[in-house]
Amino acid sequence: MRFDLEYGFNNESLPKFDEYEIKVINDIKYVVPKIDNTINMSNYTVISFDDYEENDKPLIDFINLGKLSLENEKEINSLLLNFVNQYGLLGLIHNLPVNRYYTLDKKVLLKEFNNVTGKEYYDCFNTMDILDYFKIFFPTASKEEIKELIEKSNKLICQHSMEKFITPDLNELYYKNEKYYEQADMIVDYAQTLYKILKELKKENKEYIDYYLIQKLESNHIRTNLEYNGITIHVRSLKEYIDEDFKLFAIEEKKYLKLCKHCGKAFTAPNPKTEYDTFSCKNQENVYKSRARNKE
Secondary structure: OEOOOOOOOOOOOOOOOEEEEEEEEEEEEEEEOOOOOOHHHHOEEEEOOOHHOOOOOHHHHHHHHHHHHHHHHHHHHHHHHHHHHOOOOOOOHOOEOOOHHHHOOOOHHHHHOOOOOOOEEEOOOOOEEHHHHHHHOOOOOOOOHHHHHHHHHHHHHHHHOOHHHHHHHHHHHHOOOOOOOEEEHHHHHHHHHHHHHHHHHHOOOOOOOOHHOOOOOOOOOOEEEEOOEEEEEEEHHHHHHHHHHHHHHHHHOOEEEOOOOOOEEEEOOOOOOOOOOHHHHHHHHHHHHHHHHOOO
C-alpha cells in the first residue's frame, strides 16, 4: 500500500512560508503567514512531499505536538509555530465538509466531529452557509472576495472531469491565497486527539479502551485505487496524509507506531518489542530501575 501524492502534494502542496505567526482575529487565534505587502504570493515555493512514502516524520512530529501541548500549555504557541514552519498548514478547509464539492452548494454539511465554533459538535447534520464556512478560513476577506473565490472554485470544478486535475488547482487557489488562515485551536486540538487515540490503542492488560474517542479518527473523501503494485491512497492535504499514515500504523501495516516507555513520546519502531525511542531513554530507565531496586 502506498500514497499517491499527485492529488495534493506533488508540486501543488501547501505553500512553505519563511515564517508564520499567531494573530488574534475576532477573539480567535489564527496561524497566519508573515507576508510583506509588496511580496507576490505566486513567488512562494511549495513543500516537496515526493519522499512522503518513506517519510513518517510529519506524523511523529504532529503526535508529539499533541503530547507536548498537553504538558506545556504556556508553550502551545511556540510548539505550534515550530510544526507549521516546518510543514505548513494542514489544509483544514477540505477536512470538515461531508459534501465533497461543497462550493457548488449553498450549504456545507459538516462531518460529525468538528469544532468550527470553538467547541465540538456531535450532530452529523450540522450545516453552515457556504459564505460563513469560507469566512472561517478567510476571516479578513470581504464578502465579495469570498464570493469571487467560490466562483473561481466552481469554474475549476466544471472545467475538469477528473479529480486528479481538480484538487491541485483548488489547493493552488486556496493555500496560495495570502488571506487563507487556519485556527490555532483546530490544529492543536486535533494533534492532542491523535495523541490520546494512540494512548488508547497502546493500552495493555485488557484495559478499558475509549472507542468513542477513536471514532474521531475519521477522514472525508479519501480515494483509493488498485494499482499494479497494490492499493494507492490519494490525499489532497497534509491532514489527510497524517490521518492515513496514522491508520496504517494503527493496523501495523507499516513500522510499529509506539510511545516511548520512558519519556512517552511517539516514535516508529522496526519491531513490536522495541520499548524506547532512543538509547538515552533506555539507559535512563535502567538507571531508575536500578536505583529503585537499591532502595528496596
